[in-house]
Amino acid sequence: MATIKLRQVEKRFGEFQAVKPMDLTIDSGEFVVFLGPSGCGKTTTLRMISGLESVSTGDIFLDNRKVTWLRPSDRDIAFVFQFFALYPHMTARQNIAFPLQAEGESKDEIDRRIKEVVDLLQIGHLLNFRPGKLSGGDKQRVALARALVRRPAAFLMDEPLGALDADFRESMRAEIKRLHLDLKATTVYVTHDQIEAMAMSDRIVVMSNAEVQQVGTPAQVYYDPANLFVARFIGSPGMNLITSQYGDGVVRLPGSNRYAVAPDWRMALGEGLDSDDVIMGFRPEAAHIKPDGTLVGEVYASELYGAYTMLHVELEGNEIIHIRSDRQMRYPIGSKVRFDLDPEMVRFFNPKTEMAIN
Amino acid sequence: MSTVIKSQTDVAKVRSAQPNPRRDLSDKAIRNIFIFPTLVLLIAINVFPLVYSLYLSFTNYSAIANKQPVWVGFENFGRVLSDERMWEIFSTTGQYVLFSVALQLILGFALAMLVRDKFFGSGLVTTLILVPMMLSPVVVGLFWKLMYNPTFGYVNYLLGFSNPSLAPDWLASRWAGDPTPGLALWAVIIVDVWMWTPFVMLLILSGLKAIPDYLYEAAAIDRASAWFQFWRITLPQVTPLMMIAILFRTIEAFNKSFDLVMGMTGGGPGTQTEVVAVTLYKQAFQGQWQTGRASALAYMVLIIIIAISNLYIRNLNRMKEGA
Ligand SMILES: Nc1ncnc2c1ncn2[C@@H]1O[C@H](COP(=O)(O)OP(=O)(O)O)[C@@H](O)[C@H]1O
Ligand SMILES: [Mg+2]
Numbered sequence: 001m002a003t004i005k006l007r008q009v010e011k012r013f014g015e016f017q018a019v020k021p022m023d024l025t026i027d028s029g030e031f032v033v034f035l036g037p038s039g040c041g042k043t044t045t046l047r048m049i050s051g052l053e054s055v056s057t058g059d060i061f062l063d064n065r066k067v068t069w070l071r072p073s074d075r076d077i078a079f080v081f082q083f084f085a086l087y088p089h090m091t092a093r094q095n096i097a098f099p100l101q102a103e104g105e106s107k108d109e110i111d112r113r114i115k116e117v118v119d120l121l122q123i124g125h126l127l128n129f130r131p132g133k134l135s136g137g138d139k140q141r142v143a144l145a146r147a148l149v150r151r152p153a154a155f156l157m158d159e160p161l162g163a164l165d166a167d168f169r170e171s172m173r174a175e176i177k178r179l180h181l182d183l184k185a186t187t188v189y190v191t192h193d194q195i196e197a198m199a200m201s202d203r204i205v206v207m208s209n210a211e212v213q214q215v216g217t218p219a220q221v222y223y224d225p226a227n228l229f230v231a232r233f234i235g236s237p238g239m240n241l242i243t244s245q246y247g248d249g250v251v252r253l254p255g256s257n258r259y260a261v262a263p264d265w266r267m268a269l270g271e272g273l274d275s276d277d278v279i280m281g282f283r284p285e286a287a288h289i290k291p292d293g294t295l296v297g298e299v300y301a302s303e304l305y306g307a308y309t310m311l312h313v314e315l316e317g318n319e320i321i322h323i324r325s326d327r328q329m330r331y332p333i334g335s336k337v338r339f340d341l342d343p344e345m346v347r348f349f350n351p352k353t354e355m356a357i358n
Numbered sequence: 359m360s361t362v363i364k365s366q367t368d369v370a371k372v373r374s375a376q377p378n379p380r381r382d383l384s385d386k387a388i389r390n391i392f393i394f395p396t397l398v399l400l401i402a403i404n405v406f407p408l409v410y411s412l413y414l415s416f417t418n419y420s421a422i423a424n425k426q427p428v429w430v431g432f433e434n435f436g437r438v439l440s441d442e443r444m445w446e447i448f449s450t451t452g453q454y455v456l457f458s459v460a461l462q463l464i465l466g467f468a469l470a471m472l473v474r475d476k477f478f479g480s481g482l483v484t485t486l487i488l489v490p491m492m493l494s495p496v497v498v499g500l501f502w503k504l505m506y507n508p509t510f511g512y513v514n515y516l517l518g519f520s521n522p523s524l525a526p527d528w529l530a531s532r533w534a535g536d537p538t539p540g541l542a543l544w545a546v547i548i549v550d551v552w553m554w555t556p557f558v559m560l561l562i563l564s565g566l567k568a569i570p571d572y573l574y575e576a577a578a579i580d581r582a583s584a585w586f587q588f589w590r591i592t593l594p595q596v597t598p599l600m601m602i603a604i605l606f607r608t609i610e611a612f613n614k615s616f617d618l619v620m621g622m623t624g625g626g627p628g629t630q631t632e633v634v635a636v637t638l639y640k641q642a643f644q645g646q647w648q649t650g651r652a653s654a655l656a657y658m659v660l661i662i663i664i665a666i667s668n669l670y671i672r673n674l675n676r677m678k679e680g681a
Contacts, residue, residue: 052575073581085576089594098590099580146580 002063002076002153002186003028004049009058011044018044020211021058026203029184031177035197036207037233042190043082045207046156049188050079062153078147080157084139086131092142093127099150117145120179136164137172144179154186161196173199194234198222206230223283223345228354231281231347237310239281240321243351246278253280255316257295262343272350272357279349284310284324286345293338297321299331313337415653422647434654443629444637444655451633454543455611458550462607463600465551466558473559474566484563491556495614499621502549503529506622529623531630542623542631550611550618558603565599566592598677605670609663634659 004026011019019041026032034042047053049060051072059068067075086095096117100110118124123141131139140160147155160176161169177200180187191197197204198218206213206221206229213233214226225231231239244259245252249266251259259280261269269278287295289311297313300320304327311323311331323339331337348357383391415434417427438444473484490498505512508527519525526533528545569592577587616635619625625632625640638659642652 050579052578072575072578077579079576079579081572081576083572085572087573087576087591090590098577098582101590102577102580102582102586150580 003061004154004186004188005061005064006045006049007059007061009045009048009060010056011041011048011053012056017210019048022212024205024212024215026186026188028186031180031187031189031200031202032205033197033201033203034188034190034205034207035194036192036213038192040207041210042192042207043158046079046158046188046190050077050156051075052079076153078150078152078155080140080143080147080155080160082159082162084131084143084163086139086143086146088131091128091130092123092134092145095131095142096127096145096149099146103150113149117149120148120182121145121175137168140164140172141175144176148179148183152185154188157187157189159190159192161193162191169196176200194236206233208233224347224356224358225281226356228279228349231349231356235283237284237322239283239347240287241279241281241349242315242319242321244278244280245276246273246348247276251278251280253295253315253317254319257297257315259295259341259346262346265346265348268357269348272348274350274352277351278357279351281347281349282341282345284322286342287321287323287339288342289323289325289329289337289339291338293340295340296336296338299333299335299337301333302331311337313339411653412657414650415657417650419650420647421642421649427650430650434651435658437651438655438658446629447632447634447637450543450629450631451612451615451635454547454550454615454631454633455608457544458547458554458611459604459607461547461551462555462558463604465555466603467562467596467600469555469559470562470566474563487559488556490553491560493553495553495617496621498549498553499618502545502552503622506545529627531627539630542627546615546619546622546631549622550615553618554607554610558607561599561603561606562596565596569595598674601670601674601677605667605674608666608670612659612663 004024006022006024008021008023009019010017010021022045034045036042044053048055051067051070051074055068059066061067062075062077072079086092087098090098093114096114097110100113105113118127121141121144123138123145126134126138126142131142134142140163143160157176161172164172173196176189180200189200201218203215203217204221205215208229214221214230216224216226221230221234225234225239228241231241242253244254246261246269249261249263251261253259295315297315299311300314301312303310303312306327308327309325309329309331311325312320313323314320323337325331349355350357414427416429416431418430418433419425419427469487473480473487504510506514506528508514508525508530509522513528514522514525517525524534526538526541529542531538531540531542533541573591573595574587577591582590612633613635615633616639619631619633619636620639623631625636634655638652638655641648641655
């Protein structure tokens with residue numbers, strides 16, 4: 001299996017910068033997800049790694065071998081396309097055999113290798129159909145088989161589940177994850193669905209506006225977002241972010257709410273801020289409602305999510321935040337709630353640079 | 359309003375029930391008025407001659423003899439089938455169709471591959487390639503006749519023959535004065551290819567352009583060589599359009615070869631370039647004006663064409679079912 005390394009890789013389409021210079025190292029056997037809103041350059045980056053798109057500047061290394069200007073066929077990678085890209089005039093079997101035939105494998109070897117992936121993906125019953133007769137999920141299975149059968153050094157997948165029905169996506173997600181655990185192949189997986197990213201990845205590369213925003217484990221991007229974009233983008237709803245003032249160890253929220261900062265944060269805040277302005281952030285589950293809580297707000301709306309209730313709470317100064325509360329509790333609209341914050345889960349951002357303070 | 363409007367048709371009914379000063383005619387009447395003249399013309403020009411000639415093919419009718427047609431049963435068909443000259447003519451026609459369609463296909467495909475990718479001036483080149491197709495076959499025949507002329511023609515000049523007595527006389531099937539059978543037929547085939555390759559190119563080009571890029575991207579990822587991609591993706595993907603090109607060209611080569619051959623050789627020398635369309639013309643309008651017999655021959659050609667078309671179309675459908 002292979003490592004993938006990008007060094008200052010950039011892509012411009014004419015004047016337009018689709019991917020700003022980016023550095024990234026992906027370890028052998030790692031499952032890395034590119035996550036970001038549509039149009040942020042995920043596909044373009046993946047296509048540059050595969051060689052389907054040339055880089056404007058920078059270098060790409062596979063297993064420490066510079067492949068920047070090699071053709072896709074010389075890079076030993078497989079690509080699973082968003083819309084499957086199966087050969088429509090061939091049966092599923094012929095589609096899977098295609099890469100082996102292109103390499104001139106013997107017929108026996110082809111039969112053996114096809115049987116291997118067919119057993120792995122359990123698609124024996126699909127082999128004699130053409131793509132036009134297959135459902136979306138089956139098409140994707142065949143496309144996966146075509147990628148797997150070659151035993152490439154790395155897999156690149158561009159929103160492979162994007163074209164599937166929601167309920168189907170979940171089972172395919174598990175299937176791909178299981179395949180990865182079986183094969184331990186280096187995989188780069190593109191999606192705009194953060195649940196997919198959280199569920200599958202070893203590391204997430206959060207992208208926005210043609211730029212890498214943060215690289216980290218799912219827990220890191222969730223609990224320690226590097227900047228305001230990641231804080232808002234990850235989680236649904238995203239992190240509560242309240243523009244406040246800071247001084248003498250106390251965060252003054254709009255209105256009369258005050259939050260005493262834990263002692264170990266004071267130094268960092270002193271260094272990280274260039275004025276009194278600060279943005280305080282916390283996840284909905286970081287707030288605990290209790291009668292003697294130091295912070296207060298008014299219930300604005302309440303949504304039952306099944307396992308829990310998501311309260312929309314209006315603080316003084318018209319700030320609306322989300323608080324995750326027990327399913328059993330009922331909070332009438334307009335009633336006052338008091339809550340405390342788990343000090344471990346409170347984060348601060350510099351409003352000018354939008355970067356996290358730590 | 360007391361009526362309950364349930365559907366579009368109800369709306370239409372309600373509307374047409376109301377008096378409309380601008381429209382005294384119903385939609386149906388207008389439709390019929392538009393269709394009627396076309397229908398009459400079609401029947402007069404297409405359907406009636408078709409049926410009437412079928413009847414004539416069973417009679418001894420001659421268009422210049424002032425006699426009523428007499429029913430002779432299958433005599434005309436028997437005569438056509440037993441006429442030895444007929445087999446020679448059908449063989450000439452077969453060669454003509456086979457070689458000209460095959461060459462058009464190969465050259466058309468090659469040209470389509472060349473102009474498939476955009477390059478500087480590719481639009482202009484494509485348009486220029488299409489010019490021959492837009493000319494009248496008779497005009498094409500006449501000016502190629504000039505180009506083939508052994509004394510002052512351009513063809514021999516380009517081939518490097520300076521002495522007319524040593525050069526080929528294409529349309530007379532002679533090479534340096536010696537009879538060279540087949541030369542005239544090839545001369546006509548070359549012109550047909552020159553004229554209709556652009557058409558085949560155009561069809562194949564549209565097929566090529568319809569192949570989605572992602573198939574080639576997938577193939578590049580699958581490490582297929584350019585050659586492998588051509589055989590396994592390009593060719594199968596344009597085959598349906600190629601079949602349509604073959605179908606069109608085959609039918610046309612049977613019938614429309616007439617214009618070109620008449621313009622260039624009139625079927626000569628001897629009967630070397632006499633394709634069945636020319637025979638038909640000769641039987642029907644020259645010499646004895648054997649209208650009945652020509653009709654029988656025409657119907658046999660029709661049956662052959664329908665049979666061939668059927669084969670093609672069945673093949674085409676089989677391919678489409680898979681896709
Ligand atoms: N071939 C191209 N030519 C010009 N612009 C392109 C091309 N491919 C992508 N782009 C632009 O680059 C940006 C990033 O595209 P893409 O990588 O497909 O985004 P994503 O996959 O994250 O949705 C988009 O704004 C897109 O319009
Ligand atoms: Mg994309």
